[in-house]
Amino acid sequence: MERLRLVLIIAACGMTARTSLAQFPPTSGLNTPIAAQASFVVIGDVKNFNYFPLSATQPTTVREAVLNAGLFAGSATESVLRGAQDRTLWTQMISPDSADSGEFVMNGDVLIVQSMAPISEPIQKCAALRTEAGVIIVALADETVAIGDVLQQTNTLAASGQQQLKIICRLQGRPTVANALMTDKVIHGDVIALTADRQNELTGFGGMAPSFSEWRETAPAILAAQSAVESVPLTIEAPNVPSEDTDEYSLEIPASFQSTPVPANASLQSDSRSSDPFVEVGPSDKSLSLEVLTISQTSQDPDSAASTAQAAPLPPAEVPLLATSELVSAEISPWNLVFIGGLLIAGMLILAGSLRADDETSTLRDVESAQRERLQTSDLTLSETGVSPNTAITALAAEDAIRAAERQAAATGKRRIVDVTIAESTSMNPVASTEWFSGEWRTGQLLSPLAEEVSQGASPLRCELLASAAHASPSLNAATIAEHSVDMQSKEQFPDLEDLIQNRLPIDLCETRLPLRISLYGRPAGPRRLRIDAAHSLLAGPHSNIAADRRRDDATAVGASATASRNQLSGSGPDRALQSLQERTDS
Amino acid sequence: MICAIDFGSCWIRSVFRKPETPDRLAMYSEKSEYALLTNSQDLRRTLDDQQIPYADCEGALVVVGNSAAKAHWLSRVPCTPLLIDGIVPTDDPPARQMLSVLTDAMLPPLSGSRNLCAITVPGLRDGSELAVKNEEFLCRLVRMRGYQPVVVDHAEAALLATCSDASFTGISIVMGAETTTICVARYGMPVATETVALGSNWIDAEVARHFRIQTWDDEGTCYLDLESVRQWKHAGNVHLRNALGDRERMMARLYTVALDRISGTVAQMLTSTPVRNALQRQRLSVMLSGGAVMIEGFASLLTERFIEHEIAERILSVRVSSDPATAVIRGALIFAELESRALAVEEAA
Numbered sequence: 001m002e003r004l005r006l007v008l009i010i011a012a013c014g015m016t017a018r019t020s021l022a023q024f025p026p027t028s029g030l031n032t033p034i035a036a037q038a039s040f041v042v043i044g045d046v047k048n049f050n051y052f053p054l055s056a057t058q059p060t061t062v063r064e065a066v067l068n069a070g071l072f073a074g075s076a077t078e079s080v081l082r083g084a085q086d087r088t089l090w091t092q093m094i095s096p097d098s099a100d101s102g103e104f105v106m107n108g109d110v111l112i113v114q115s116m117a118p119i120s121e122p123i124q125k126c127a128a129l130r131t132e133a134g135v136i137i138v139a140l141a142d143e144t145v146a147i148g149d150v151l152q153q154t155n156t157l158a159a160s161g162q163q164q165l166k167i168i169c170r171l172q173g174r175p176t177v178a179n180a181l182m183t184d185k186v187i188h189g190d191v192i193a194l195t196a197d198r199q200n201e202l203t204g205f206g207g208m209a210p211s212f213s214e215w216r217e218t219a220p221a222i223l224a225a226q227s228a229v230e231s232v233p234l235t236i237e238a239p240n241v242p243s244e245d246t247d248e249y250s251l252e253i254p255a256s257f258q259s260t261p262v263p264a265n266a267s268l269q270s271d272s273r274s275s276d277p278f279v280e281v282g283p284s285d286k287s288l289s290l291e292v293l294t295i296s297q298t299s300q301d302p303d304s305a306a307s308t309a310q311a312a313p314l315p316p317a318e319v320p321l322l323a324t325s326e327l328v329s330a331e332i333s334p335w336n337l338v339f340i341g342g343l344l345i346a347g348m349l350i351l352a353g354s355l356r357a358d359d360e361t362s363t364l365r366d367v368e369s370a371q372r373e374r375l376q377t378s379d380l381t382l383s384e385t386g387v388s389p390n391t392a393i394t395a396l397a398a399e400d401a402i403r404a405a406e407r408q409a410a411a412t413g414k415r416r417i418v419d420v421t422i423a424e425s426t427s428m429n430p431v432a433s434t435e436w437f438s439g440e441w442r443t444g445q446l447l448s449p450l451a452e453e454v455s456q457g458a459s460p461l462r463c464e465l466l467a468s469a470a471h472a473s474p475s476l477n478a479a480t481i482a483e484h485s486v487d488m489q490s491k492e493q494f495p496d497l498e499d500l501i502q503n504r505l506p507i508d509l510c511e512t513r514l515p516l517r518i519s520l521y522g523r524p525a526g527p528r529r530l531r532i533d534a535a536h537s538l539l540a541g542p543h544s545n546i547a548a549d550r551r552r553d554d555a556t557a558v559g560a561s562a563t564a565s566r567n568q569l570s571g572s573g574p575d576r577a578l579q580s581l582q583e584r585t586d587s
Numbered sequence: 588m589i590c591a592i593d594f595g596s597c598w599i600r601s602v603f604r605k606p607e608t609p610d611r612l613a614m615y616s617e618k619s620e621y622a623l624l625t626n627s628q629d630l631r632r633t634l635d636d637q638q639i640p641y642a643d644c645e646g647a648l649v650v651v652g653n654s655a656a657k658a659h660w661l662s663r664v665p666c667t668p669l670l671i672d673g674i675v676p677t678d679d680p681p682a683r684q685m686l687s688v689l690t691d692a693m694l695p696p697l698s699g700s701r702n703l704c705a706i707t708v709p710g711l712r713d714g715s716e717l718a719v720k721n722e723e724f725l726c727r728l729v730r731m732r733g734y735q736p737v738v739v740d741h742a743e744a745a746l747l748a749t750c751s752d753a754s755f756t757g758i759s760i761v762m763g764a765e766t767t768t769i770c771v772a773r774y775g776m777p778v779a780t781e782t783v784a785l786g787s788n789w790i791d792a793e794v795a796r797h798f799r800i801q802t803w804d805d806e807g808t809c810y811l812d813l814e815s816v817r818q819w820k821h822a823g824n825v826h827l828r829n830a831l832g833d834r835e836r837m838m839a840r841l842y843t844v845a846l847d848r849i850s851g852t853v854a855q856m857l858t859s860t861p862v863r864n865a866l867q868r869q870r871l872s873v874m875l876s877g878g879a880v881m882i883e884g885f886a887s888l889l890t891e892r893f894i895e896h897e898i899a900e901r902i903l904s905v906r907v908s909s910d911p912a913t914a915v916i917r918g919a920l921i922f923a924e925l926e927s928r929a930l931a932v933e934e935a936a
Binding site: 038054056059083085089090099100101102103104106496497499500501502503505506507508509510512513514515516517518519520521522523524525526527528529530532 | 602609610611612613615617618621623635638641642644645646649651653654656657665667676679680681682685688689692693747751801808809810811821822909910913920921924925
């Protein structure tokens with residue numbers, strides 16, 4: 001019955017998974033026209049925040065990229081966001097006098113620059129929005145810009161309902177936000193990420209072919225950002241926003257915004273409804289303007305990148321959310337109905353299964369309580385049962401105590417590694433332990449060998465890893481009979497060990513201080529020379545190693561060394577030794 | 588002070604926490620190569636003026652590490668790797684001394700009562716005399732700096748750094764410049780480890796040899812121009828699954844050969860007795876690290892090879908780590924911190 005239930009669940013999930021594929025709109029427009037030229041983005045305290053093209057022939061180092069963007073002060077720190085990562089890969093001090101570390105900028109990188117010295121010049125504040133489609137640079141003309149405004153302006157508000165919203169990078173001194181809200185303020189230098197939950201994508205589901213993901217697999221999407229950004233109709237309001245909401249705002253062009261700084265050679269672009277570059281904020285008389293920089297697909301020169309500057313209506317926080325819900329509701333199609341139906345069926349099956357499991361659990365508890373009463377009242381002796389009644393009662397009492405301790409430990413957050421023997425000891429176990437799949441569907445048995453190792457006195461290092469493993473898999477904290485507490489002093493001793501394991505610690509790339517001039521003993525060998533064997537005009541005779549060795553002398557080097565005569569190569573001692581050494585290295 | 592250093596055939600990296608900022612990592616990263624220059628007064632003056640560190644050798648000037656790229660334009664001889672084929676060279680005394688200088692500059696100063704350094708050793712670790720001497724030489728360099736060296740396997744370190752969401756259980760594959768290391772682990776403990784003498788340098792050299800990508804020095808001596816192959820490969824336009832042009836197709840074929848051998852090794856490891864006893868038929872996640880896995884389409888190609896070797900049913904997922912270039916050194920630091928705690932517990936006991 002259990003297997004039948006699993007099969008039904010898998011079938012239902014498979015059906016829903018297939019329909020869910022149909023939920024996505026065709027993305028050929030985003031993926032097929034991969035930009036011919038790669039690019040990266042520089043934002044923060046730089047004079048020219050923009051997209052920059054990457055040369056295929058001459059790679060650009062990080063330092064060169066930041067200096068090209070223009071520093072305001074003498075020195076600055078830059079952080080690198082690479083690929084689809086949600087944390088900065090490293091930070092680096094950069095100044096016109098600093099040495100180049102040689103780290104190259106890669107396609108899709110976002111470089112965030114923060115000046116280390118106070119800036120006296122007026123600075124254009126900016127931020128970046130990273131979506132599955134690419135990176136969009138947002139110029140901030142006001143301190144009150146919220147994330148919802150940015151999403152509204154970039155037409156990503158509809159997609160944000162199904163994806164996770166994070167602020168993955170901020171200038172130093174400000175913490176990142178794992179679950180950002182629409183009302184959170186966007187600050188200068190922020191990088192907002194709108195990503196899907198990767199954990200769900202990485203694991204396969206029952207298929208024979210494993211699923212795979214790839215680092216930098218989103219790079220083509222980032223490459224396609226330019227075309228994607230260009231296709232964004234930068235409207236002030238979403239097409240499906242009710243008119244009564246939008247009618248509340250009247251158009252107005254604040255004179256102070258006429259001179260909003262725009263990157264060099266950037267051109268204005270707006271749709272018919274937002275022909276006026278700036279719009280009044282609304283009833284609250286609150287104004288802001290957003291500039292969303294786009295780059296022309298036909299021109300790869302950042303200087304010629306087209307940009308769009310327009311004012312955004314600052315609606316109340318509810319307005320974007322309302323618009324989002326209506327956008328979603330407007331997209332309901334027959335495939336959506338099929339998808340929802342499949343989800344409902346799967347949910348009902350899971351609910352029925354869990355109810356049945358609860359019944360079994362309650363039945364097991366009844367059996368245990370009846371056994372307890374029987375043991376307390378019976379006159380069974382050790383000779384009849386093989387188990388002393390007192391021993392059995394003690395075991396059951398110990399079990400209760402352990403469960404209570406476990407609940408208490410769970411409440412205090414203490415991690416433990418536990419052993420599971422209940423299901424194995426009960427006669428209601430439907431699967432024998434000898435069956436090959438017995439250890440896969442029951443989480444308890446996954447843990448039992450783990451606990452054995454702990455009980456057998458594993459090393460502290462091992463215990464720490466096991467503790468991390470138990471912490472990583474909540475299912476391991478199953479019903480217990482014997483517990484093994486793991487010393488948690490390590491967490492106190494290394495408060496950031498978990499951060500180190502989870503790759504949450506930022507990396508500062510330091511410059512190695514080598515002595516300027518030293519003397520070394522010996523003669524350097526130099527790089528390995530290319531040797532091309534001459535064509536064998538005569539085959540060596542059979543069983544004649546001497547002849548074969550002699551024929552090796554035909555090997556000649558390309559270039560000037562090829563002009564050396566064969567006699568010279570084979571005649572002089574050092575050359576012969578060098579040749580012998582070369583052959584040994586080649587072999 | 589607890590630190591880690593990764594002696595790679597392409598890069599040498601070290602990482603540690605500064606005592607004043609324990610919530611950040613400090614990293615040194617130097618290319619493991621040197622540029623060979625003619626010993627002339629003009630070049631010496633140029634290097635002095637540009638503040639480029641250099642060394643005097645018999646009959647030549649050498650510039651080591653990242654500075655080699657700055658001084659490379661002064662010579663037409665391509666850069667020389669410090670670790671040839673992943674082995675400390677026995678016929679190049681200046682290279683060994685340069686390794687010592689780099690180690691000295693990249694390890695932090697000693698502090699505290701316990702100074703532990705996890706190191707990764709390049710090349711095969713097959714127990715041969717050459718491998719033992721190789722490891723002993725690098726350990727001695729670390730020991731001379733005052734640290735107690737702890738050798739950790741590349742794949743095991745990468746497993747600690749990248750497989751926390753899989754409870755440190757799975758297959759870790761690190762494809763480096765000279766070797767590929769495979770580790771099957773269960774809850775962080777290696778069950779089986781294997782090293783294949785195949786890396787990205789072999790692929791680059793074959794491409795350069797096939798398409799005659801060569802360079803000549805002033806005397807007309809010919810060398811393979813591996814650097815230009817690497818730059819072309821890392822420009823981001825090469826995709827192993829959608830190869831365009833002869834060179835990309837050649838690259839894809841070579842990667843296929845390499846991954847075929849790696850998949851065969853994984854298949855053998857999965858059928859070995861220790862793995863069968865420890866993991867039975869549990870499906871495992873595969874985590875990829877190392878510089879060579881950063882090429883587009885790598886995971887997809889490896890998946891295809893797994894299917895070809897009929898071990899796909901044992902694989903749960905194939906993933907490239909979020910930081911493939913630095914996963915090994917970060918895992919080595921995790922190993923060192925865990926080892927430090929284990930030593931403390933042992934001493935207390």
